[in-house]
Amino acid sequence: MTSPHRSAARIQIGTTLRRMREEAGVPRERVAEVLHCTLTKISNIENAISGVKQAELEKLLDLYRADDATREDLLSLNSEAHRRRPKSKIGGAIHPWLRRILDVEAIASEALYSSFELIPAVLQTEPYARALMAGIGLGGETLEKNLHLRMERRALLTDREPPLQLWAVIAEPALRANIGGPEVMRDQVKHMxxxxxxxxxxxxxxxxxxxxxxxxxxxxxxxRLPDKLPSLVSVDTPFGAQFVDGLDQLEKTSRWFDYTRAKALGVEESRELLTRITEET
Structure with missing residues (x-):
């Protein structure tokens, strides 16, 4: 029997291919013609029910007119998924791996976030995000493109239907980190x-x-993903996010998050502390 589990790579590739097809304005019927397959197969690829062969992926990337960085990233990810070895990271104004994260985030029904140092991207103000990006060496056009993309992510909480359900546990030091200076931090906490x-x-x-x-x-x-897709964990590292998709690891992460939020301040206590921090900053 085929395992119902779908790997992180398959989900990333499928969601990204769907986004690229929609942006290119290509109907699924045309894709089926190019691959000489059924509409069901196209749906299965985009919904991560089945994988895509390397030759098929190349045809899709040609059809969607993918840029070189995206092409290399997806072909490498698809190849590495079969070999189950760590994938390489690729540079560029906006990293392809970041695009893949955003494609997963865009379809997620719920996001559970925990950090000792950072406020989640969907809650960030523009000055706070700008200070963060400048702090890691981004500048010029690269910074502006990444900043624009990050600001667009905030719409997931307010403009999408249904909106993304966000539960964030943030350590107090992250709220007092003085990123961008006192005024930037005060406005960031007020925004939250x-x-x-x-x-x-x-x-x-x-x-x-x-x-x-x-x-x-x-x-x-x-x-947490819809349509019976399995959950995915994105772990931030200095080299980009790493996805975790092992069932045992997912269960442990879910349990660890429950333990963590149980230890944190309650919702109302947290709001009181956030308000107090804005007054003290």
């Missing part, structure tokens, strides 16, 4: 307080001095 008025946004603060917890020192996002 305002967003917690939304029914789909929950923010808990892990207070300073709370001690170790299950996700100490880790920045990660657990994505």
């Amino acid at each position: 307080v305002a967003l917690t008025e939304l029914d789909n946004v929950v923010v808990q603060v892990m207070p300073q001095g709370a001690g170790a917890h299950a996700l100490t020192g880790t920045t990660l996002t657990l994505f």
Whole structure:
């Protein structure tokens, strides 16, 4: 019997191919003609029910007029998925691996986030995000393109139907990190307080001095996906995000997140602390 589990690579490739097809304005019927297959197969590839052969992927990339960086990234990912070896990262103004993360995030029904250092991208203000990007060496056109892309992600919480359900556990030091200076941090925390008025946004603060917890020192996002797709974990590293898709690892991450939010301040206590931080900054 075929395993119902779909790998992280298959989901990333399928969601990205669907986004590229829609952006190119290519109907599925045309794709089926190019691959000499049924519409069901195209649907299965885009929904990560089945994988795509390397030769088929090349044809799709030609059809969608993929740029060189995207072509190399997806072909490499598809090849490495079969060999199950770590994939390489590719440079560029916007990294293809970041595009893949955004494609997964765009279809996610829920995102569970935990970090000791950073505020999640969908909650970031433009000045805070700009300071973060400048801090890692981005500048000029590269910074502006990445900043624009990050600001677009915020619409997932307000403009998408249904909106992304976000549950974030953020350590207090991240709220006092002085990224961009006191005014930038104050406005960033105020922005978060305002967003917690939304029914789909929950923010808990892990207070300073709370001690170790299950996700100490880790920045990660657990994505819950629709249509019976399995969950995915994105772990931030200095070289980009790494996806985790092992069933045992997913179960552990979900359990660790439950332990972490149980140790954090309650929702109302967190809002009170966030408000107090804006007054103290």
